[in-house]
Amino acid sequence: MSQVADREAQARDADGADEGLRLRDLTKRFAAFTAVDSLDLDVPSGAFFALLGPSGCGKTTTLRMVAGLETPTSGSITLGGADITYARPYRRPVNTVFQNYALFPHLDVFENVAFGLRRRKESDVDRRVTEMLDLVELGAQTRKKPAQLSGGQQQRVALARALINQPQVLLLDEPLGALDLKLRRSMQLEIKRIQTEVGLTFIHVTHDQEEAMTMADTVAVMNAGVIEQMGAPAELYENPRTTFVANFLGQSNLIDGRVTNRASDFVTVDMHGTSVSIPSERAHADSDRGWIGIRPEKVLIGEEGEALDAPGNTVPGGVVTDVSFFGVSTQYLVRMPWGQELQVFEQNTGRRRIFTTGDRVELSWRPEYAFLLDHSQDARAGAEQEDAPGE
Template identity: 40%
Template sequence: MSDFVSLEGLTLAYGNTVAVEALNLSIARGELVSLLGPSGCGKTTTMRAIAGLMTPRAGRISIDGRDVTRLPPSRREVGLVFQSYALFPHLSVYENIAFGLRLRGEAGLDARVRDGLATVGLDAFADRAPRDLSGGQQQRVALARSLVMQPKVLLLDEPLSNLDARLRLDMRMELQRVQKETGITMVFVTHDQSEALALSDRIVLMNGGAIEQVGTPEQIYSAPVTGFAADFVGFETILPDDAGGGLAWRPGAVVLGTGPHEGTVRGTAFAGERREYIIESALGRIKADTPASAQALTLGEKVAFDLPQDRAVRLERLG
């Protein structure tokens, strides 16, 4: 896999506060990579640096073999889709998509705008105003506006966070379709693991301005290597082992009602198809799920439980 976007020793800071330190990352041509993590982990800061919206304190950024570290955004051949869409309310859909092309004086404007409309399935909406579109349609206009500029890399900053659950699912599938059809390299910033798992070729999980783990969605979800990674993808019971690492269980892997351990129910919640419990025990806090059809436990009730070793994930480190 050859590098198409390369970040080498990238250090980014706001004043005296370092947000990202000595980060190294390679992205292949045509790959969809998600920068995933909680607020403040450095994912949006990293994206802003790739876009040219902030200057690194140290390190190098290259795109398609060209050092762009000190180049302005207009010379990087990078497209950016914002969380807020940033459409011009006084312009039609057509003119919103054409805006950047007109600014550059590009040839073949009409054909490119029409291709952009077709790519995102908005051929019939060219004359509409943004206010007459749904949130998902507005997001598609923003996507088309970037695509018609033919960027080498498309950056998407939390693009689905303003949509309701159904529209998020629809737009997730739309983004995946567009990316596969165009073959464009995409960097997708999100705090939502379900979005990253569904969309990505690879996920870059970030924590505290550094990369915690890089892998395919299957690797990140099923084989986290640190306590932070495990907790982030739903392994909510994490216990240290004798080797300095740890073991992690998903709530559904904990067996309630039988086993060598005992605890007290300190939290309970009905969650549709399952019931969720927090068990206080000598081992620590245990998070467990049972089918909703199972006999419900009550607060303060004593319960036996087991942590099957064959359903645990081994962690290299807990920090």
């Protein structure tokens, strides 16, 4: 265990409880616009937590209030049991890593990381900086200036400079937004490794669904200033509770249906003449109408009359309207008898031919993969978002 993780564990033992970060009824209004609306949130110490949402959802405003860069309209923020709602930014045990790195261009890597320690006239600077640069795997780059480093290396310097201050919470504001796709994916794993090693609380703000699900232990999906749903990435993806979460995290087929029976284990729904079953714990509609949800990769596609390995929910009469080949998989659009086009993702294993436009097909899925959402919600919510970092 690292020295930072040791200190966190000792603090928890001394207090007798893990206070972590707590937001209570936190609200931020800008004139007539409410950016964050009565937000309650608990982030335990040592967690890797992600605030995920589209532009304007309130995620960055929340982060800035925790950092002390915005003053709440109402509500409270406590960290480790201490109220920091109106504390000055420099008096909070919090550091922030921004998308633009904010490194000092005239200082080399070593001095960028040492800056805070030297300013506070702390001791043993050389050893602590060396240990931190080794942690972020930049021990061989100590005397280079930021301009001589790649984007990923600059981001590691920014991480090291923030972590060396031993904050209780590290805030990451779209930290990978300036990197290209390949480097971004590499840095996702690198930041997760660093967080695991140091044992600090990381709160990561992003509009990138893949980034949040890859890195975070817990994800809170924000929309219009509130949290739509919070949980482990797999839980949010497999069992969304709102149409916004279903559409924003990946893609979903949402099909109009009418509930015909509610049993203890399964809910039966009439889907345009076909009876489908949905596990009760995945049914989130109280009325007799709902949206039947199924992820495209959970849908099986086959020839007319073909026996598919998904007993219970077989839907005949489909016609392929579009085919997109992606190498490892093929994406189909299939028009169903009621006129709706459903998405199907199939892995290219070579076991079956790739269908072509105009082919008549049947679709099927296992009941345990479906979910049911309230029909009063917009089926298109979250599906088409104009994402922009920093909102």
